[in-house]
């Protein structure tokens with residue numbers, strides 16, 4: 062047993078004796094995943110920074126990616142798969158499920174194993190002890206406080222968790238209840254399959270060669286040495302791939318699968334290799350010889366627009382490197398400023414932040430030559446758009462491209478478009494006739510990026526002495542990087558969402574998205590909106606101070622009302638923004654704290670909201686945006702829901718099942734989600750723009766109503782009533798006015814099946830017309846519904862070190878009907894913690910050659926459990942007429958208020974306003990020094 066470089070080691074893994082041959086560089090993680098098939102242990106960074114690979118080795122938690130397998134011969138290893146016994150979850154696992162500590166679930170196995178090691182030595186840990194033990198385990202989805210509670214209360218398992226119910230005017234049986242996530246048991250036991258966990262027979266490993274230069278002409282590529290390397294099966298370069306450009310917005314398709322003649326950023330894809338294993342593929346990349354002619358690069362948005370700057374793209378429509386221009390003017394802005402009693406203007410600067418999902422992007426393709434068709438497994442947020450782009454670029458009908466979305470370990474916008482991995486794995490599989498798996502390394506995740514655009518924002522607001530906004534003038538320059546990605550939409554969203562929160566009678570927005578030789582920016586949670594909202598909320602506080610008004614009061618006098626057409630023609634129906642302001646004022650103790658805290662402590666408010674799905678699809682299409690099929694099982698005892706939506710951690714699978722159960726009158730557990738597989742599930746446009754709750758939910762409800770429409774006549778005939786007199790609930794169909802009269806759902810379904818064959822309901826959702834105006838760009842920013850929210854942040858600033866500690870967040874949101882309070886609050890908490898990172902620590906940095914300087918999770922600092930503040934989240938009563946059961950979005954809107962609330966709290970604490978993100982200790986100290994110098 063074992064090759065020439067291999068040695069045999071013996072391990073006891075989850076109580077079983079295992080013997081494996083390992084190579085000198087194999088890590089324990091490699092052995093567990095690849096040789097023993099224990100894929101519950103996740104690969105997140107390969108550098109020991111994320112903790113997703115944590116296992117227990119001889120009683121101690123270790124990051125298995127840092128442990129050489131050969132060095133642990135004879136060791137005892139415990140992995141997530143060994144924690145549950147006889148099919149029963151360990152109480153610690155049950156506690157994670159019941160307390161809502163799981164979202165995408167990619168960090169969960171490592172987190173649970175680190176926690177298991179803790180409770181093995183200290184069964185009753187304090188919160189601080191939990192924080193210390195889990196300090197090396199990162200989670201990008203949640204707010205950490207549910208993880209802390211799950212570990213502290215592990216003995217109780219699921220017991221002792223009082224399911225939360227969202228109160229509202231309407232009575233529901235499943236909607237509004239805290240059902241534990243349907244996918245949580247699989248995620249907490251390690252059985253949930255993510256794309257990288259999939260192993261197919263004869264599968265090859267694919268890798269990408271990327272540009273080391275920010276801007277260069279590709280003179281020649283010599284692949285002969287690499288091709289001669291034993292184990293290399295295929296190599297492709299730009300000449301081997303389609304001449305069809307791809308991207309997101311049809312007006313700006315500007316990317317080739319592999320560079321044809323130019324590379325435009327460090328990381329631009331140049332060639333791809335398929336080989337028998339990762340080591341061979343990596344060695345092959347080293348042997349590919351590329352001759353570049355280095356060209357001058359532009360790394361700054363303003364330099365890129367200057368006369369004579371090198372052009373990133375030569376097309377005349379992109380003169381001065383301007384990729385997107387937005388010029389919007391609504392109302393009489395000059396008159397508005399004339400009517401103002403106070404006018405302030407200020408430059409604000411955002412930062413380039415990156416989504417950093419814990420799961421690296423992965424794609425597997427398997428070409429079937431007998432059918433001329435391909436199956437792609439991808440960790441994508443947008444299965445349909447991926448299918449569409451593959452279809453365009455490969456010039457294949459969509460029917461020949463089958464997309465399967467396994468579990469996705471977080472996306473936040475970073476997985477919302479087709480990638481080079483998806484395309485190249487298909488090409489390589491077609492050439493080799495074997496399945497090809499490709500995974501980004503953690504550094505490649507940063508290089509591929511599609512993170513948040515850095516915005517330079519000049520904002521001017523006028524208000525009356527009573528605080529009424531009279532005019533707003535906003536200009537944003539967005540540093541877009543080398544390609545368009547979602548950037549056209551970002552440039553519009555940045556300005557278009559400003560008038561949705563407050564009544565603004567006159568508004569001008571100038572947006573310029575600029576190409577630079579940096580990784581392309583795309584859609585990140587809140588998509589273009591958080592930075593302008595940070596600017597707006599900061600300047601509004603500055604104006605409030607100038608006119609002597611309380612920050613909450615100035616927001617209240619301007620707050621949006623229901624049933625409003627905004628100045629830029631957006632259609633707002635439900636709006637309980639004022640209720641969120643009242644709520645956070647009360648629960649944060651605002652009136653007793655604002656302006657009354659000692660130097661170094663502060664409290665601040667920020668507000669914001671977001672669309673509940675885009676009113677128009679990304680490409681022109683008459684397809685409904687969401688489509689669903691409910692298939693009732695033949696015995697009538699359950700149903701399967703089919704929808705091509707993307708569960709990426711946000712919990713959409715669970716709430717769609719809840720909505721189906723509610724409409725059918727069944728229990729939540731009666732309905733199973735079918736695979737997200739384009740061969741069986743109908744199109745849903747995917748997880749972006751916070752669209753699934755409203756759009757997917759409406760399609761699911763319609764499908765359930767369709768089932769009811771087929772069943773009610775059967776029951777009505779039996780009971781001698783009209784179908785319209787019937788209702789569903791408690792697994793029965795009954796007479797609404799006489800609930801004791803009815804029929805079991807299963808009995809009715811069986812009768813239908815016996816007489817008619819399969820019982821299937823279908824539904825779809827198409828946004829209503831006239832959601833926006835008829836000017837250029839009026840479609841971007843339209844939505845059937847908008848969320849609204851307010852967040853109060855309390856901080857402590859160390860005046861010696863400049864370090865900011867977030868103490869507490871009090872958040873209230875209007876998201877319409879809350880379908881599931883457990884997942885809802887989990888989303889809010891995760892947004893807040895992500896926002897904390899954006900404001901305080903996160904910033905993608907570049908060296909002078911345009912290379913990402915901190916492309917790892919050690920130097921790019923996302924919040925850890927040690928940074929987790931206390932968060933109190935509330936949903937105010939609200940009902941959106943266009944939403945299913947009155948629901949609208951929460952996942953992105955809850956991030957938007959965070960930036961302004963922290964910035965305003967820091968100002969309250971130190972009396973100096975910092976207008977550039979991130980607000981690092983250095984910037985705090987510099988601001989304090991500048992104030993002292995001014996006297």
Ligand code: FES
Pocket residue numbers: 162163164165166167168169199200201202203419470471710
């Ligand atoms: Fe922790 Fe997604 S649940 S990274």
